[in-house]
Amino acid sequence: MKTKKIEIGSNVYDIDIKNLSQDEIKELQELLYQNRIIVVKNQSLTEQDYVDFAYKFGFPEAYLQSHYNHPDYPLIFVSSNVKKEDGRQLGVARTGGYWHSDTAFEKEPKIITMLMPKVLPKISRRTTRFIDMSAVYNALPAELLEQIEEEDFIHSGRYRYKVRPEDAGLDIAEILELIDYYQPPVHHPAVIEHPVTGEKIIYGSRGFTIGISNKDREEQHNILKSIFDFAETNDFVKEVQWEMGDLIIWDNRFLVHSSGRAKAPTDNIHEAVAKEEETMMYRITMKDAHPLYAAKAEAVEAFAS
Numbered sequence: 001m002k003t004k005k006i007e008i009g010s011n012v013y014d015i016d017i018k019n020l021s022q023d024e025i026k027e028l029q030e031l032l033y034q035n036r037i038i039v040v041k042n043q044s045l046t047e048q049d050y051v052d053f054a055y056k057f058g059f060p061e062a063y064l065q066s067h068y069n070h071p072d073y074p075l076i077f078v079s080s081n082v083k084k085e086d087g088r089q090l091g092v093a094r095t096g097g098y099w100h101s102d103t104a105f106e107k108e109p110k111i112i113t114m115l116m117p118k119v120l121p122k123i124s125r126r127t128t129r130f131i132d133m134s135a136v137y138n139a140l141p142a143e144l145l146e147q148i149e150e151e152d153f154i155h156s157g158r159y160r161y162k163v164r165p166e167d168a169g170l171d172i173a174e175i176l177e178l179i180d181y182y183q184p185p186v187h188h189p190a191v192i193e194h195p196v197t198g199e200k201i202i203y204g205s206r207g208f209t210i211g212i213s214n215k216d217r218e219e220q221h222n223i224l225k226s227i228f229d230f231a232e233t234n235d236f237v238k239e240v241q242w243e244m245g246d247l248i249i250w251d252n253r254f255l256v257h258s259s260g261r262a263k264a265p266t267d268n269i270h271e272a273v274a275k276e277e278e279t280m281m282y283r284i285t286m287k288d289a290h291p292l293y294a295a296k297a298e299a300v301e302a303f304a305s
């Protein structure tokens with residue numbers, strides 16, 4: 001296994017994930033926690049190979065909204081705007097074009113995300129952009145950090161829900177109620193400690209973090225805006241450019257991400273969507289062998305020993 005540092009994380013060469021020993025899988029997992037993200041290069045995988053590897057690497061689970069998932073391999077979430085010959089499409093188009101940590105709006109978020117490209121655009125570059133939120137924690141002005149350190153962030157996917165044909169006839173307020181019914185907002189600590197590396201991380205994103213515990217509405221809005229404005233700058237935003245054969249794996253505790261689709265030069269969203277090139281990505285999300293964060297009691301114990 002050879003590795004090379006990239007803008008964020010490391011490329012991994014000279015392995016075939018179809019034939020890894022237990023020790024090599026462990027090595028890959030350690031590499032992931034140290035690097036936040038790894039890009040395993042030059043893989044040639046069927047859907048079944050991909051699923052098999054996911055079960056060896058962690059504890060994968062299918063996404064809760066089943067229309068996102070591959071009809072024959074429900075573990076695979078398909079992000080695609082490719083139209084099939086019958087005009088229908090596999091999965092859902094234009095997912096994740098905003099800053100988020102995958103499934104942070106769940107009580108027990110999936111920790112690890114894997115992505116594998118199936119179709120890449122011919123003209124524009126296809127990238128995923130990342131922000132390391134432990135770097136943001138370390139650099140955040142103290143007066144901002146003080147205001148969130150002991151609080152929870154509140155998360156929901158409500159503003160990123162994609163309206164479906166069966167929602168026709170509902171008004172937007174009713175759709176929001178329905179989302180909260182199926183997926184009520186959840187609390188996670190605003191600052192978490194990584195259970196493996198012990199690093200502190202701000203666990204929040206502009207896409208999914210909708211509030212802060214124990215603050216009035218205006219304060220919540222102002223603090224969240226200040227944190228995300230601070231994070232979403234060239235100092236922190238890093239990019240991974242996709243190539244066919246890549247398998248990209250990251251730790252959602254550390255990283256927020258946004259899909260780097262090329263945007264057509266227009267403010268009209270319908271026109272911009274119509275001009276987007278075809279892409280298709282296969283995603284699998286999973287838990288690993290550790291909790292989302294080191295429990296406070298454990299952290300105190302570790303400090304004492």
Ligand SMILES: [Fe+2]
Nearest residue numbers: 096100102257
């Ligand atoms: Fe995502």
